[in-house]
Amino acid sequence: MQAQQILLDSRPDGLPTHANFKLVPVSLPAIQMGEFLVKNLWMSVDPYMRGRMVDRESYIAPFVLGEALEGGSIGEVIESRHSSFPVGAKVTSMLGWRSHYVTDGSDHTLLPETPLSESHFLGVLGMPGMTAWTGLNRIAELKEGETLFVSAASGAVGSVACQLAQLMGCKVIASVGSDEKATHLKSLGVDAVINYKTVDNLSAALQVAAPQGVDVYFENVGGEHFAAALDNMNDHGRIAVCGMIAQYNDTAPTPGPSNLALIIMKKLKIEGFIVFEHWAHYPEFTQQMAQWLSTGAVKAEQTIYEGLASAPDAFIGLFEGKNRGKMLVKLS
């Protein structure tokens, strides 16, 4: 059958552009015994994919020029010669960026039956939600009553981190890039929200928002945010380093903060993490999160682009702050 997929056509220099992507038709072979055909319903775009567009050694292999991109997706089996994946089954895989594909089921997981939209398995119930939960609980060891600072706080990871901390009885300070995002986070009950684009001095604004200091910083941004957090951390504070999106499109080295000596003065612990290394805890996480979602204790916001052709726009939009909550592409 005829399908469509998006290739990496050139490696971005700075912010990705449409020229880096190429939507192409592809002929899929008939399925063989032990294979099945998937129609993708949803695909995810995530900031970490920017790293895979660079040709360098990292914790995950770089995308190959001229080949289809990869990323989290949810699809439906529409033809099958595989007993474990019957027609009608919903599956998650890393084979996003394509309308259909044939597979033998390697690295595919059947989605459980749920009254929730299956798209949440790419967001609050999937990798981004698990990232927030892991960073707070397993890396920073956030405790009840502490003060948390979250950057990129209206994003897929940040918005979950804010809500999980609130459920733990923590005071939450959030940083976002627009007043509209700030208003929304306040409506979720976040204690204080800073629009970093409209304050003169982020460190001073954080001090006003958290006069008692910050116990845990959930780092998604880097740069000025990292420096402001260091300034405001309490003794023995912890920083879970999840991402540094401010730097992903840098074309030249950007100097780091000048206040790193505070790591000593305040006896801080700073730890980077990759959620996939913690995946053994995914069942524990989903059990808790599904309950919070169903009771409304956690609200899962999504920003949805329509159609495979819009995927590059959705991805580029991540770096322009165009998403509130999880950025998704609805494929059919």
Add this chain to the structure above:
Amino acid sequence: MQAQQILLDSRPDGLPTHANFKLVPVSLPAIQMGEFLVKNLWMSVDPYMRGRMVDRESYIAPFVLGEALEGGSIGEVIESRHSSFPVGAKVTSMLGWRSHYVTDGSDHTLLPETPLSESHFLGVLGMPGMTAWTGLNRIAELKEGETLFVSAASGAVGSVACQLAQLMGCKVIASVGSDEKATHLKSLGVDAVINYKTVDNLSAALQVAAPQGVDVYFENVGGEHFAAALDNMNDHGRIAVCGMIAQYNDTAPTPGPSNLALIIMKKLKIEGFIVFEHWAHYPEFTQQMAQWLSTGAVKAEQTIYEGLASAPDAFIGLFEGKNRGKMLVKLS
């Protein structure tokens, strides 16, 4: 009686100079019941004292202008009306920078009898040695067979860190600021020594010295050393942040490294520490270290200045790399 002490006469701007110190005579009162008179034998100068010369909140109160400086010292009781501190007893205190003083014994510790020079209790058996031991064992959790990188490696802390790691069967890479220091560290059996002042690119030099990567970095310097370590850390590497001496005399903010995103990629853990918070483990440490010293497994080098008047030179010399091992002032 007439004694001498050194006051903080002005706060340094950049590298301290003689103008910041003032040697003055002081009349000591006769001792009262419950007091004793100490003649200082040795005093310590340490990089952390530079921080106390700045008037700011920190983990330890700043020095007061016009008052005598403080720092580790070892003295002998020469007059006593205190039953626990008889004449002839040797004591440690934080009342360095003076020839004699009268005290009620608060914050004084009696030195144990030992065949070693009592001056080692300001160095390898004291705060600097305990700092090396704490950073490796309790902060970075160095394990047998790992690769350690140590900056300021010929200093009081660094030289002990190198030797402790060798005793653990680790590969040790050291960075120092002179060829003479490098030769000396090699004679102690350190696997590779980099003179950072003569290499073009510290990160590349570290890669040559540690092609297998660095598991633990013992950070005493900051700046370019921190960046080079990040470049060369292995996955799940640990950085024990003990000091950043390169920055202590900065008069303007110095930007940090541009490669902090490696904290995420490599899943690094970076932790600052202050040795005094770990003092409950001091008996465990001294028991081990006294044995290593007596068998020659650890060699304790000292750089000794003579006389109280030379203390400012000794202190300033710390930032000019003039010491090999522990920098001390012999007072009498």
